[in-house]
Amino acid sequence: MNIVVLIKQVPDTTDVKIDPRTGTLIREGVPSIINPDDKHALEEGLRIREKFGGTVTVLSMGPPQAEDALMEARAMGADTTVLISDRAFAGSDTLATSYALARSVITTGEWDIVLGGRQAIDGDTAQIGPQTAELLGVPQVTYCIEIDIAEDGRSVTAKRALEDGYEVIETKLPALFTVIKDINQPRYPSIRGIVNVCRDCDVQTWNAKDIGASKKMIGLDGSPTQVARTFAPEPKGDGLILEGPPEQTTKELVKHLRDKNVVRVR
Ligand SMILES: Cc1cc2nc3c(=O)[nH]c(=O)nc-3n(C[C@H](O)[C@H](O)[C@H](O)COP(=O)(O)OP(=O)(O)OC[C@H]3O[C@@H](n4cnc5c(N)ncnc54)[C@H](O)[C@@H]3O)c2cc1C
Incomplete structure (x- = not known):
């Protein structure tokens, strides 16, 4: 079974701060x-x-620098790690990124299954999995919490989470699956894995030519998305504290909720 996993290096968002002047992320x-x-x-x-x-x-x-993420993946047990990196990819929106990833999956040779996360915590679109599957022309199952491959290694039963339950999907390989955190508990890199990475830090790098990417499909040329405006959300106020006897504060509360169209009282 040849398995391809898509990973993205992201800033640890618990530490991210917004520059109040420019409204952009402070990455340093x-x-x-x-x-x-x-x-x-x-x-x-x-x-x-x-x-x-x-x-x-x-x-x-x-x-x-995304090589660091790939080295960690190697220490966890991946056989081969590839960084797809080229100035020609600069300005790629999700469609151009999915195209480059689909070309890269094809470049790995014979493959059976592609796995990715549901969503990246920085870009947050959840578009890469579905778009990559479309570009590869294979079935996709998103939001997976279970992926059960039959003994013959060809058919798969996957359970996907919905807001109010789950759905069970059967499909054939090759296919692409995106997963959520409930699917498993990731292992820590093993000592042996870390030693292997230190001895042989062999992250391959592929550029646009290596993956046979058309120039029209990558970077700004391959990106139909137009970003009209970016802004940091307004900080929320301190909230409203109502003081006084319950009869009075209840009336005040209802008035506030009516003024904000949260409730309608007949
Ligand atoms: C107009 C425009 C220009 C942009 N220019 C740039 C730019 O110059 N440089 C830049 O870094 N970003 C740029 N971006 C952002 C970039 O397009 C997104 O970061 C990227 O497409 C992934 O989208 P996402 O974060 O929403 O991923 P999601 O769709 O939320 O990710 C879902 C899953 O897809 C996989 N995945 C996502 N991204 C990658 C990846 N890069 N490699 C491997 N697997 C991945 C992971 O498994 C992930 O869990 C630009 C976006 C726009 C709209």
């Missing part, structure tokens, strides 16, 4: 991590390899 000094959902995707890939054999190839598109 902010540590980077593997996007949390993606660790679960990698764990699932490693478990599938343990059951069926084969290889786990991890792909990440990003700047050179």
Whole structure:
């Protein structure tokens, strides 16, 4: 079973601060991590390899520092790690990114299953999985909490989370799955894995030419998204504290809620 896992390096958002003057993220000094959902995707890939054999190839598109995320993936047990990096990718929106990732999956050779996280904690669109599946022309199951591959290694039953329950989907491989954190508990990098990474830190790098990407489909040329405006959300006020006897404060509260159209009293 040849398994491909998509991981994104993201800023650790618990530490992210907004520059109040420019409204942009202050990235200096902010540590980077593997996007949390993606660790679960990698764990699932490693478990599938343990059951069926084969290889786990991890792909990440990003700047050179994304190599750190790939080294961590290697220490967790990935067989091959590839950084997809080229100035030609600058300005890529989700469609151009999905195109580059789909081309990269194809470049890995014969593959059976692609796993990714549901959503990245920085970009937050959850578009990459579905778009990549479309570009690869394979079935997709998103929001997976269980992926059960039949003994024949060809058909899959996947359970996907909905707001008020779950859905069970059957499909054939090759296919793409995005996962959420409830699917498993990711392992820590093993001591052996860390030693192997230190001895042989072999992260491959592929550029646009290596993956056979058309210039029209990547970077700004391949990105139909127009960002009209970016802004930081207004800080919330301190809230309203009503003081006085319950009869009076209840009336005041109802008035506030009516004024804000939260409730309608007949
Ligand atoms: C007009 C425009 C220009 C942009 N220019 C740039 C730019 O110059 N540089 C830049 O870094 N970003 C740029 N971006 C942002 C970039 O397009 C997104 O970060 C990227 O498409 C991923 O989207 P997302 O974070 O919403 O991922 P989601 O769709 O939320 O991610 C879902 C899953 O897809 C996989 N995934 C997502 N991104 C990657 C990745 N890069 N590698 C491997 N797997 C991945 C992961 O498994 C992840 O859990 C730009 C966006 C727009 C709209």
